[in-house]
Amino acid sequence: MDIQMKRGLLDVCVLAAIKDEDSYGYKIIKDLKPYVELSESTLYTILKRLETARMLTVRSAEHDGRLRKYYHITQAGVGRIEDFKNEWKEVVTIYQFVRKEERHE
Amino acid sequence: MDIQMKRGLLDVCVLAAIKDEDSYGYKIIKDLKPYVELSESTLYTILKRLETARMLTVRSAEHDGRLRKYYHITQAGVGRIEDFKNEWKEVVTIYQFVRKEERHE
């Protein structure tokens, strides 16, 4: 997928990935893989950003001797998803505009 | 609309706006206004970029004593629109993923 296109989608994808159940970095990447690919550096940047924006909270836990940071969505995070869904209508309108501009003759 | 979301859409919108008929800066902004708002600085940056990428060609013409630069789409530009339409399927899949992650109970 085009890198520019991702910019409007990745934040919400990450939030959606942790919405129903707390998750951690590596798992988020794997869960999202069928839909969108993102590198570790990208994900951790996003997680940091969403934490700063208070859209998620973090809790560290040990698992098999390794550190894991579990991310939990906040109300603001849920709101961000809702905003995206509202914005989606505009995006569809743009898509239809792009389609419509074609001559079908 | 969210600025990040625009990143994946604006180039294609501009190309769609000139696809059926050559157009110029001010007109493009007005034509796109119902779908997406973009400032002059943004548009001219995009036009320059698309010209460099050979997705459109430019021709200057005088109109009422003022200079106008008319933009004409190239085959590469049309191809860019086609790529967008193919990519659209992936975008819809992502949208559905974001929706599906919600509890409906």
Next chain:
DNA sequence: ACGATATACATCGTAACACGAAGTATATAG
């Protein structure tokens, strides 16, 4: 026993991009 692979997180620098601000210049409407 040991190397390869998977898991897991972190940081740095870079390039692309949308935008506000500011500027130049002419035509038209009130």
Next chain:
DNA sequence: CTATATACTTCGTGTTACGATGTATATCGT
């Protein structure tokens, strides 16, 4: 005669996705 619309240009800035690189432990195959 002034305000607004038309029309294009340049500069600086903040946001962002990514590759590269680094640290560290667990597990699997031979």
